Amino acid sequence: MTASWLGPGKASAVALTFDVDAETGVLSMGEKYARHAMTMTHQAFGPDVGVPRILGILRELGVPATFFFPGWVAERRPNLVARVVEAGHEVAHHSYSHVPATSMTFAEERNDFERALEVFQKQDVPVYGHRAGLWEASWQTASLVAEYGLAYDSSMMNDDRPYHVPTERGDVVELPPHWSLDDWEQYAFLPAPQIGSIIEDPQKVLSMWKYELDAMRRYNSLFMLTNHPFLTGRPGRAEALRSLIEYGMSHGDVEFLTCREIAERAKADTSLATRPLEQPEIEPGLFPSE
Amino acid sequence: MTASWLGPGKASAVALTFDVDAETGVLSMGEKYARHAMTMTHQAFGPDVGVPRILGILRELGVPATFFFPGWVAERRPNLVARVVEAGHEVAHHSYSHVPATSMTFAEERNDFERALEVFQKQDVPVYGHRAGLWEASWQTASLVAEYGLAYDSSMMNDDRPYHVPTERGDVVELPPHWSLDDWEQYAFLPAPQIGSIIEDPQKVLSMWKYELDAMRRYNSLFMLTNHPFLTGRPGRAEALRSLIEYGMSHGDVEFLTCREIAERAKADTSLATRPLEQPEIEPGLFPSE
């Protein structure tokens, strides 16, 4: 009998994750946006107002969460990561610069990856997992994660349960996210850079995510919620998040876990799928090359 | 008295169709996306997780469906098409590469068309109909469909009932789809390639499609639903699909049919419209030519 990643009697697990991108969320689209005062303050709202507010909600409800920090953000606000750790939450690796690995060489990606690790080390914060900036991992990202001894990655989308990824440097666990459980598509709006085209009602988002949680209970999926404090830290959205958590807690069969806890359980669960990550070979001329 | 494409006492027919585009859904927009690991896994979710889940729902509810496969996808996952056939569903031709025929010469389109047929032949899977990648048929597509002995096409939008298309190579039946009964516009989101700008609540989609089905019962239309397993295979959307099917089944006057069944009935129904497909002649200089 194999260990199960889901606790006894549990139908689904919720990972509350917060990507604290702050300014890197737009700087990774162009350094020129540093000149845009409103845009920079729009992003700064995340760490400066959003994170404390979210920490308050998590404390009130007594649930754990995982905060993914770009190294750049951790470096510039040295007390921020410590505050998250003190509140009992997990801190994880979200690249250094938030620039997508798909726009880098592998050497550049490694360099960016290491640089973030150094920041966390200097701040004495242990990290167990990684998420690519914008989820835009390369095909080598998983082996970097293994090489540096992290337990999990959270960037791939070919499942809605944890799965095993074999790499040249050892196995890692993938904790797959998805756009439909991300606040970006629902709330993001900025004219420069243009990061969204509409702003949805938090009540729509709450209703949609409750519906998704119920469906995931049917399929024993991982409810991997990705929120951004610069978005969900706003009052109405924060209250919708509170209601979502309360809804999940009201079911006896849903547990709230950190990514690390899920990864450790998943590692021992041999019933989960194994999915190697390999770039598909493309026949020249078959698809447009422009 | 002519045969009727709708069964006795039936007000509308539902064709549940699934376009299993997998990676071709984005590779057909640029081969460079093969480098994007998250994007490729996002698409792989369709055949690897979505199709089995959808097959489960169809089995539980006892309704037939039609799965449109690009030849490229059938070739790379040799057991997938067989699994669909064994479950009692129809498999149909969805081009080889999913590259729009409007971006090809006619010779290129023919080559792509034949190549997919060869894949299905090699896998011993009979196909009866065709749908253009992205529905972007050329003006010659229907005659290709006739030439290769298929019974129907499902790419044109000038009716919401089946109709007859005369071609140089014989008549085919058109089973018209429409954007409003497609999950792409409701759920698709990716930053690279940018395939959508918002993610809708499955409850909105369910409500809209129930409303459409009721309206189609009034007009005796064909409810041609086009879903993509990489989208609708996600838990909340899969449950919305289940509810939609249950809603249709709760009406006594709605039947669920494969495309082949509808095409065969429509072929014998001379009361349906005949609509030749001809490129409009354009007066030079009248419309912008840039």
Added chain:
Amino acid sequence: MTASWLGPGKASAVALTFDVDAETGVLSMGEKYARHAMTMTHQAFGPDVGVPRILGILRELGVPATFFFPGWVAERRPNLVARVVEAGHEVAHHSYSHVPATSMTFAEERNDFERALEVFQKQDVPVYGHRAGLWEASWQTASLVAEYGLAYDSSMMNDDRPYHVPTERGDVVELPPHWSLDDWEQYAFLPAPQIGSIIEDPQKVLSMWKYELDAMRRYNSLFMLTNHPFLTGRPGRAEALRSLIEYGMSHGDVEFLTCREIAERAKADTSLATRPLEQPEIEPGLFPSE
């Protein structure tokens, strides 16, 4: 005491207008789209299926409407305009090619304007009013309307009641439309040309337009509804239109009128605003010129 454009005891008037753009709706964005079979059939749905369906609803409910035809569409489907006239509705001038006047010289606009008039004359169809393609009138459009003896234009947006426009060639009445009472923003979707990014639920649109009608009853506005048969001719949307009309009819204080009727009443109503149409003078260098 001045005549009033609103009938005695009426709080608002509804003008149901249908822009039968057919293929010109996309050809005016590029003649290359003539090669796109699906796109052309998507547009052809309007005159071929949508218009008969809408005429049926109007007949059942007993309300009049105004159909705006590009001359190109009237010319290619010679029986279509006659059918609308026989059903008792108004036919109006919607340019010849649907190409925006803002992309033409004034001579080109005049030529396009006259060419449409000739089509209507040849078909023996009297027209009383005009609407610019895409509402993209030039600053001279109103004087063309006056010069050719038409009573009204319906392209400008600086009021929600009819108003008087003085021109060098005489006065015309403006019957202002608005994007928020147009089905395009709610329903249009095509990838090439990209004409929309989301498809809304007809139930949302119905609810929004009922709310607007109630608000317009408060402000005595003109409910100028602009629908496109290639969009609203689809079953669910057609039924939402039916429900909207029934809702308006259920109020004793709303009347349904053709544009011609409204223009004639407005012409005699001196209490309505007079708004000259003049291009603002722009100081060089003040606004970006690229």
Added chain:
Amino acid sequence: MTASWLGPGKASAVALTFDVDAETGVLSMGEKYARHAMTMTHQAFGPDVGVPRILGILRELGVPATFFFPGWVAERRPNLVARVVEAGHEVAHHSYSHVPATSMTFAEERNDFERALEVFQKQDVPVYGHRAGLWEASWQTASLVAEYGLAYDSSMMNDDRPYHVPTERGDVVELPPHWSLDDWEQYAFLPAPQIGSIIEDPQKVLSMWKYELDAMRRYNSLFMLTNHPFLTGRPGRAEALRSLIEYGMSHGDVEFLTCREIAERAKADTSLATRPLEQPEIEPGLFPSE
């Protein structure tokens, strides 16, 4: 004991603000749009029909508001600002041209800033605060505000309560707005320039903003509503605004204030945050530079 920016027993304050951009809203995106008659009239609706309608609602409900005028608009419609002042509302500085300061040199921004001040002076209208066009302030905007003796700015987004901004020229109060309390993202639609992609139901917006107000009462935030008369002056949206105000008034713990009143109270409230505005230093090569 420090003075509080919120009145005794109050949980939140509402600032109703109206940006009367009129034609500058699109001319600031390109002077060529002056040739587009429909677009210009679409914008003119704001001052010509929207402002009177909104003034009527404010009068009926007895609440104060703040109207931000670009100098260009105030100059071209000399009676408009006076009418707002006579109705008892605040008038504030919204640049001269509405061109974003982020596209200007500092000298150009100062020139534009002064030019608007001269218009208000010539019309004998005192102004106490400033909002950047499109909120696109530069990093020097706050010091301009201080230098010219204004009390507050309303363009930055790093808080949802008022805060103190130290500048070289003295302190100012920031009254932060946000995209989620702006009608632009919900209602704006134009094809040229393309200023939006969908039109939302005023009932959605009303529901979302009521939800936000309730959440802000929990967090003691400033409900800084930014509306545009060319959008919210339309009947349905105006009625939704009326309902929103009535909803706020129905709570005993919400007060409606002008921006000036809030700024004066905030200035004396030392418990509010102090947030210097400084451009982040960017390491060369870290972020994309193109």
